[in-house]
Amino acid sequence: MKKKEILVMCCHPGILETLIRLIEKSGEFKATPAATAEEVLNRFSTGAFDLVLMGAGLAPEAEKELERDLHKINPETPVIYHFGGGSGLLFAEIKQGLDQT
Amino acid sequence: MAKTVLHKADSRSIADHGWLKSFQTFSFGGNYNPERIQFGALRVLNDDYIDGGTGFGEHPHDNMEIISIVLEGGLKHEDSMHNVAVIEPGEVQVMSAGTGIYHQEYNNDEQVPAKFLQIWLFPNQRNVTPRYQQERYDKNLLPNQFTQILSPNPDDAGVWIYQDAWFHLGKFEAGLKINHPLKHKKNGIYVFVIKGTIQVNGQDLADRDGFGLWEIDALEINTLTEAEVLLIEVPMN
Numbered sequence: 001m002k003k004k005e006i007l008v009m010c011c012h013p014g015i016l017e018t019l020i021r022l023i024e025k026s027g028e029f030k031a032t033p034a035a036t037a038e039e040v041l042n043r044f045s046t047g048a049f050d051l052v053l054m055g056a057g058l059a060p061e062a063e064k065e066l067e068r069d070l071h072k073i074n075p076e077t078p079v080i081y082h083f084g085g086g087s088g089l090l091f092a093e094i095k096q097g098l099d100q101t
Numbered sequence: 102m103a104k105t106v107l108h109k110a111d112s113r114s115i116a117d118h119g120w121l122k123s124f125q126t127f128s129f130g131g132n133y134n135p136e137r138i139q140f141g142a143l144r145v146l147n148d149d150y151i152d153g154g155t156g157f158g159e160h161p162h163d164n165m166e167i168i169s170i171v172l173e174g175g176l177k178h179e180d181s182m183h184n185v186a187v188i189e190p191g192e193v194q195v196m197s198a199g200t201g202i203y204h205q206e207y208n209n210d211e212q213v214p215a216k217f218l219q220i221w222l223f224p225n226q227r228n229v230t231p232r233y234q235q236e237r238y239d240k241n242l243l244p245n246q247f248t249q250i251l252s253p254n255p256d257d258a259g260v261w262i263y264q265d266a267w268f269h270l271g272k273f274e275a276g277l278k279i280n281h282p283l284k285h286k287k288n289g290i291y292v293f294v295i296k297g298t299i300q301v302n303g304q305d306l307a308d309r310d311g312f313g314l315w316e317i318d319a320l321e322i323n324t325l326t327e328a329e330v331l332l333i334e335v336p337m338n
Contacts, residue, residue: 012201015161056163056201060227083223085163085198088145092128092138099135 003030004050004098008082009040009066011057015085019055022087029094037066044070044077051097052079076101103302103317106140110309113148120155123219124148126311140313141289141337142264145221148309151176152214156207162198166222166262168251169194169206170270170331172295174215180204184233188217191239193250193268195260199229218293222335224263225253234260238270247271247281247332269332273297273324281320281332289315289337297328 006029010016016033023031032047034040037058044052052070054063067079080097083089114132116123123129126146127137138144144165156177169176169188176188180196181203188194196202208215238250238259250259251268259268267284283290292301292312299306300323306312314320315337322330 010163012161012163014203015163015201018161056199056228058228063227081227082164083144084165084221085161085201088129088221091131092133095133096135096138 003028005029005048006031006051006053006094007034007040007043007047007049008032008053008055009034009037009058010055010082011035012055015056018086019053019082019090022090023094026091037062040066041069041073044073049077050101051094052077053082053094053097054079055082056085104315105302105304106313107304108137108311108313110307113309120152122150124309139223140291140335141315142223142266142335143220143291143333144223145219146291146293146311147219148216149219150214150216151208153208153210153212157205159203159205161201161203162196163201164224164227165198166224166264167196167198168220168222168260168262168268169217170220171215171217174213175209176215176217177207177209178204180233182231182233186235188235192235192237193260194235195233195251195262197224197229197232197263199224199231202231218331220333222262222264222266225265225336226263229263236260242270242272245271245273245277245279247279247330265336267334269334270330272329273327275324275326275328277324279320279322279324281322283317283319284334285336286318287337288334289313290317290320291333291335292320292322293331293333295329295331297330298325299323299328299330300325
């Protein structure tokens with residue numbers, strides 16, 4: 001079965017690395033990192049993602065603007081906001097996000 | 102009309118890692134139950150038991166208000182903001198993870214297990230500057246009364262967080278009737294029985310039971326035995 005593709009945005013390098021490692025370790029999902037809004041848009045424009053996980057670092061207005069830009073490219077892909085920074089809530093958030101599709 | 106949700110102690114998920122036994126009221130880690138995601142802004146209520154000489158190695162957090170209340174033993178905390186502290190019973194610790202922090206927590210004793218409540222609340226704003234605060238509350242604890250141990254206000258009693266939430270804790274004798282008004286009518290309140298048997302607005306509760314209520318003005322608590330109770334008042338949306 002094809003793994004669900006998750007694009008993970010986080011400006012904090014250590015937390016981004018942790019999130020990618022945890023998601024990949026699950027075996028259920030494939031994770032693609034992006035450290036800036038620009039990188040998110042570039043990757044999203046050229047890839048096929050099932051979910052975008054919005055991690056820490058952007059100002060609230062910038063997060064909303066990025067979400068609007070992503071929806072202009074593909075309104076079907078859920079954009080969810082990550083809280084917690086580690087494994088605690090990560091998989092519940094991903095499953096809830098994928099349930100929206 | 103009051104709305105309620107009951108989480109009996111034995112309905113919680115259990116994550117048993119040997120060194121750590123975690124009784125989880127809401128979905129956490131590998132335990133996913135779509136019916137148990139949150140109670141308003143309250144997202145995590147883990148009742149953790151850590152063996153002596155063990156603990157959580159360095160790991161990151163972001164965008165979460167993380168509150169620890171130690172019930173037995175001691176928890177040694179170190180974080181990337183250079184805070185080093187031992188949290189003991191009678192103290193409350195809060196970390197606003199904001200843009201991101203690393204920390205580690207270990208049982209401060211090589212032999213004696215530590216027991217603590219790990220409580221996570223969604224923040225009311227994302228990407229704040231991380232902060233840490235620890236405070237004793239037991240010096241203010243009066244018998245048979247709830248004492249505020251957390252609020253949204255830096256100048257108020259207890260620690261403060263980035264959320265319109267209030268925590269109260271109290272130790273009570275048997276046979277008392279206590280009325281507890283909510284700070285805001287639009288908030289909900291989650292009652293967690295640390296120990297004892299009580300009745301809350303007619304609902305019987307025992308050790309480690311949780312009971313959420315909203316669309317109410319006040320709680321009416323009857324203590325059926327000696328009891329220790331934590332109240333978590335949070336926004337519901």
